[in-house]
Amino acid sequence: MNRTLRLAAVLLCLCLAVPALYAKDTCTMQTLTGTYLVYEKGASSFLNLAPSPFPFFSGITAPFVNVGEITFSHQGVGEGFFWIKIGALNGGFDRIPDLVTVTEMNPDCTGKIKYTVNLPGLSATVEERIFVFDEGREFRTVPTSIQNGIDSLAWFGVGKRISKSSRPVHSCGPHTAHGTYLLTAENIVNTEQGNVADALFIREDISRNGDYTGTLYEKLGTLSVDGLPITGKYNVSPDCSFTNVMVVVIQGVPVTVTINGVFYNEGHNFYAMAMDLEVPYSFVQGQRINQPEERK
Numbered sequence: 001m002n003r004t005l006r007l008a009a010v011l012l013c014l015c016l017a018v019p020a021l022y023a024k025d026t027c028t029m030q031t032l033t034g035t036y037l038v039y040e041k042g043a044s045s046f047l048n049l050a051p052s053p054f055p056f057f058s059g060i061t062a063p064f065v066n067v068g069e070i071t072f073s074h075q076g077v078g079e080g081f082f083w084i085k086i087g088a089l090n091g092g093f094d095r096i097p098d099l100v101t102v103t104e105m106n107p108d109c110t111g112k113i114k115y116t117v118n119l120p121g122l123s124a125t126v127e128e129r130i131f132v133f134d135e136g137r138e139f140r141t142v143p144t145s146i147q148n149g150i151d152s153l154a155w156f157g158v159g160k161r162i163s164k165s166s167r168p169v170h171s172c173g174p175h176t177a178h179g180t181y182l183l184t185a186e187n188i189v190n191t192e193q194g195n196v197a198d199a200l201f202i203r204e205d206i207s208r209n210g211d212y213t214g215t216l217y218e219k220l221g222t223l224s225v226d227g228l229p230i231t232g233k234y235n236v237s238p239d240c241s242f243t244n245v246m247v248v249v250i251q252g253v254p255v256t257v258t259i260n261g262v263f264y265n266e267g268h269n270f271y272a273m274a275m276d277l278e279v280p281y282s283f284v285q286g287q288r289i290n291q292p293e294e295r296k
Contacts, residue, residue, distance in 0.1 A: 027109035029102065031136040034164040035071040037240075037262040038082070039271045040064070040141070041283060042155025062087030063188055063281035064155055067273045068098060069241060069262050073166045076102035081241075083260050083273050084119070086150070088280050091119060093258065095241075102130075109133060113141070117149065124149025128157065137161045160264045162240055172240035176267035177206050180290035187274065188281040189220060195280065196221035202230065210234040216248060236263065244272070259284055 044062045068082025078100035084091040098115060105111040109132045117124045125148060128141040141157035163169045180203065187198035200218035210233045218225040232246035244259040261272020261284065274282035 026107045027105060027111075027132050027136075028107075029072075029074050029076050029105050031109070032072050032102065032105065032111075032132055032139070033074045033166050034136065035069065035080075035162045035169045035239075036139070036159040037068075037162055037264040037271060038070055038080075038157060038159045039067045039283075040155045040157040042153060044086075044150050044153040062150075062153075064153055065273060065281060065283050066091075067261055067271050067283075068095075069162075069169075069239065070098060070100060070159070071166065071168045072100075072102065076105070078102070078113070079168075083275060084117075085273065085281055086119075086153075089119065089122075090275065090277055090280075093260065093275050103127075112144070122149060136164070160269075162262075162264045169240050170238045172236050172238055172263060172267070174208060174210050174234075174236055176236045176240065176263050177210060177234040177242065178208050178267075178291075179288045180205050181286050182289050183284055183286045185274065185282060185284045187279055187283075190278050190280060191221065193221075200225075204230075204232075206234060210236065240264065242270070242272075261286075 042064045044064065064086045066082045066084040068080055070078045070080035072078040078098070080098045081095035082098050084096065100113050100115040103112045103114050111130045111132070112127060113130050114125070114127045117126060124146055126143060127145045128143050130139050130141045132139045138161065139159040143153070143155065146153060183202040183204060185200050188195050189198045198218065198220045200216060202214050202216050204212045204214035206212040212232055212234065214230045214232070216225060216228040216230050218228070228248060230246055230248050232244060234242050234244050236242045240263045242261055242263060244261070246257045246259065248255045248257065258275050259272045260275050261270050263270045268288045270286040272284040272286065274284060
């Protein structure tokens with residue numbers, strides 16, 4: 001075979017291989033079918049000092065975060081729950097039901113979803129652009145329209161698949177949280193001097209029944225905490241959501257913090273929120289850094 005024919009053969013192989021490669025990224029509703037951990041982070045900023053029509057704004061900027069779980073069927077309907085904070089508005093410790101409709105899913109893995117958020121003093125219909133990737137293992141979202149809500153809110157959303165089944169997850173329990181975890185958190189905390197920024201990490205050693213001990217390292221405004229003992233307990237539900245009740249002793253006074261979230265990646269990771277009223281914004285990430293030998 002001469003050089004020209006060899007070159008033509010190589011180009012032909014490349015032409016056939018490239019479409020085959022991109023075909024892996026072709027999406028249908030089946031690609032999105034499954035249960036996902038989801039979270040959204042963002043904020044709303046007003047460009048003037050006029051009073052906000054929403055009483056839960058503290059100042060002209062309202063940080064926004066939610067964490068939850070959603071199960072999509074191949075019919076394009078998602079059902080789940082979430083916890084939420086917008087400024088000083090706290091959705092509460094109880095799960096808020098969520099019903100999502102996939103209104104568009106394109107072969108290039110972009111689409112749209114639509115849902116309604118019902119909170120005290122607020123009932124908003126939201127549409128988001130969604131991009132699915134890694135064969136449905138993850139997705140990202142960004143809002144495209146907000147009706148009857150806070151139209152100045154902007155955020156990005158993240159979904160991480162827990163299960164490919166269209167049935168809700170029912171496989172988690174106390175064993176899910178067994179091991180040593182590193183938690184990182186970013187917060188905004190109310191104090192007598194106003195809202196202050198807060199950042200921390202915690203090392204937790206969690207037993208098989210969910211009880212744990214740990215150490216807290218934190219920077220809160222001008223204060224620094226370099227190694228404060230903590231105790232607590234994880235209660236993990238079969239659907240991989242959890243409640244973490246943490247006790248920190250500060251100057252001899254026990255302080256309880258409640259964290260709600262969802263595990264993914266077979267318990268190796270989670271996202272969560274601190275739900276307490278005195279914390280208007282909180283976002284927590286957890287990663288298992290050591291697993292007991294008997295569970296490896």
